[in-house]
Amino acid sequence: MNRHTISVLVENKFGVLARVAGLFSGRGYNIESLSVNTTEDPRCSRMTIVTTGDERIIEQIDKQVSKLVDVIKVTNLTSGRFIERELLLLKVKATSANRSQIVELVEIFEGKIVCVGGGEIGIELSGRDEKIGDFIELMKPFGILEMARTGRAAISKDPSKGK
Amino acid sequence: MNRHTISVLVENKFGVLARVAGLFSGRGYNIESLSVNTTEDPRCSRMTIVTTGDERIIEQIDKQVSKLVDVIKVTNLTSGRFIERELLLLKVKATSANRSQIVELVEIFEGKIVCVGGGEIGIELSGRDEKIGDFIELMKPFGILEMARTGRAAISKDPSKGK
Numbered sequence: 586m587n588r589h590t591i592s593v594l595v596e597n598k599f600g601v602l603a604r605v606a607g608l609f610s611g612r613g614y615n616i617e618s619l620s621v622n623t624t625e626d627p628r629c630s631r632m633t634i635v636t637t638g639d640e641r642i643i644e645q646i647d648k649q650v651s652k653l654v655d656v657i658k659v660t661n662l663t664s665g666r667f668i669e670r671e672l673l674l675l676k677v678k679a680t681s682a683n684r685s686q687i688v689e690l691v692e693i694f695e696g697k698i699v700c701v702g703g704g705e706i707g708i709e710l711s712g713r714d715e716k717i718g719d720f721i722e723l724m725k726p727f728g729i730l731e732m733a734r735t736g737r738a739a740i741s742k743d744p745s746k747g748k
Numbered sequence: 749m750n751r752h753t754i755s756v757l758v759e760n761k762f763g764v765l766a767r768v769a770g771l772f773s774g775r776g777y778n779i780e781s782l783s784v785n786t787t788e789d790p791r792c793s794r795m796t797i798v799t800t801g802d803e804r805i806i807e808q809i810d811k812q813v814s815k816l817v818d819v820i821k822v823t824n825l826t827s828g829r830f831i832e833r834e835l836l837l838l839k840v841k842a843t844s845a846n847r848s849q850i851v852e853l854v855e856i857f858e859g860k861i862v863c864v865g866g867g868e869i870g871i872e873l874s875g876r877d878e879k880i881g882d883f884i885e886l887m888k889p890f891g892i893l894e895m896a897r898t899g900r901a902a903i904s905k906d907p908s909k910g911k
Contacts, residue, residue, distance in 0.1 A: 592896065602782065603766070603773035610766035619765065622781040622834065622897035625884055631896050668862050671785065672835040672874050674901045676908060699831050703907040711835050711874045721788055730908035733755065733794050734785040735898035738837045744866040745839060745893035 588617065589643050589663040590739045593632040596655040597623065604653050605632060614638065614646055618671070620736030629657065633669075633737045666742035672711045672735045673720070674699070678728035679706040687727060694720050705730060751780070752806050752826040753902045756795040759818040760786065767816050768795060777801065777809055781834070783899030792820065796832075796900045825902050832902035835874045836883070837862070841891035842869040850890060857883050868893060 595601045602621055609616050617635040624631050636646065643661060651659045662669070679687055679701070687706055691698060696710035710720055717734065758764045765784055772779050780798040787794050799809065806824060814822045825832070842850055842864070850869055854861060859873035873883055880897065 599776075599778075600773035602779055603769040606766040606769040610763035613762075615762075616765055616784075618783075618785040620781075620783050620896075620898040621779075622899055624897070625888065625892045625895055633896055633898070668837060668870055668872075670835055670837055670862075670872055672833055672898055672901050674831060674833060674903045676903050699833075700905055705908065707831055707903060707905070709831075709833055709874065711872065725788065729788045731903045732788055733783075733796055733901040733903050734787070735783040735796070735835055735901045736785050738835050738896040738898045740837045740839050740870060740894045740896050742863055742870070745868065 587639070588635060588637050589661055590667065590669055590737060591634045591636060591646065592660045592662055592739060593634065593650060593656060594624070594658040595630050595632060596657060597628055597630045598655045601630070601655045602632070605650060605656070608649055608653060609636070612649065614642065618736040620738060633739050635737055660741070662739050662741055667739055668742055669713065669737050669739035670711055671714055671717055671737050672709070673717050673732065674707065674709055675721070675724060675732040676705050676707045676730045677724050678730060679704060683727060690720070690723055696720070750802070751798060751800050752824055753830065753832055753900060754797045754799060754809065755823045755825055755902055756797065756813055756819060757787070757821040758793050758795060759820060760791055760793045761818045764793070764818045765795070768813060768819070771812055771816060772799070775812065777805065781899040783901060796902050798900050823904070825904055829905035830902050831905055832876065832900045833874055834877055834880055834900050835872070835898045836880050836895065837870065837872055838884070838887060838895040839868050839870045839893040840887050841893060842867060846890060853883070853886055859883070
């Protein structure tokens with residue numbers, strides 16, 4: 586059971602997310618995280634899906650997603666060199682006594698303070714999922730009030746072939 | 749037709765994304781971007797959905813999503829003060845002649861260079877969607893080779909009640 590990051594370029598048409606998510610759910614494939622947003626071409630969107638499974642399952646996902654209507658291209662980024670990042674917004678309890686501790690941790694992780702007030706601090710942090718996970722663990726003792734974590738964005742590190 | 753950011757806390761159960769995406773698609777509601785990932789509680793995931801529609805449609809979405817199995821809470825963040833960010837990874841063509849121009853723009857936007865090589869530069873940037881959009885426009889003339897943009901992460905700026 587390995588974790589795979591799959592990038593799916595789709596036509597920006599109605600219902601395409603429901604079809605892809607439905608295929609994963611219908612076949613019993615796990616979705617650990619998912620992001621979908623527009624690309625530089627307004628006709629296309631890109632989904633980045635993190636899933637787990639052995640080689641056979643990943644091959645099946647690749648084949649079956651490729652066959653769906655409005656799917657242009659499926660790339661298993663995990664098979665080459667790639668860069669992936671996600672973004673975290675988190676609100677944590679802060680008192681005058683522990684605020685500087687929190688700020689110090691945010692600086693170490695190269696995060697940003699996005700709001701302060703009413704005994705709360707809002708933090709923005711980007712990075713690989715492991716870094717994000719480590720930061721969340723460090724914030725737990727202060728009292729996490731709210732958090733939202735995007736799915737992954739991922740691009741290949743290998744030279745682009747054409748476009 | 750206003751843009752709304754809706755935060756949906758769900759139980760981390762199989763098929764919940766397919767149910768939510770299916771409801772949007774079945775009822776004809778638009779999804780502009782979507783992110784789903786785990787929360788600090790491993791039993792829960794949070795989806796952040798950006799959708800467009802008038803007040804009546806947004807009310808309907810709120811009601812109908814709330815009724816779905818495994819949906820714990822639906823919050824329309826747009827009705828209060830909130831912070832939202834997304835993350836962009838982008839690979840652009842670079843020559844020795846224009847590399848410094850690109851690097852300068854990345855610095856202005858407080859982005860990070862994540863890889864350089866083979867006539868390409870990989871860039872990471874986080875911010876509000878408008879900032880991300882502006883940066884993409886500025887990169888287009890250089891030749892965008894690949895890009896992936898997460899959906900939104902969003903948290904309320906209003907004081908947290910309880911938890």
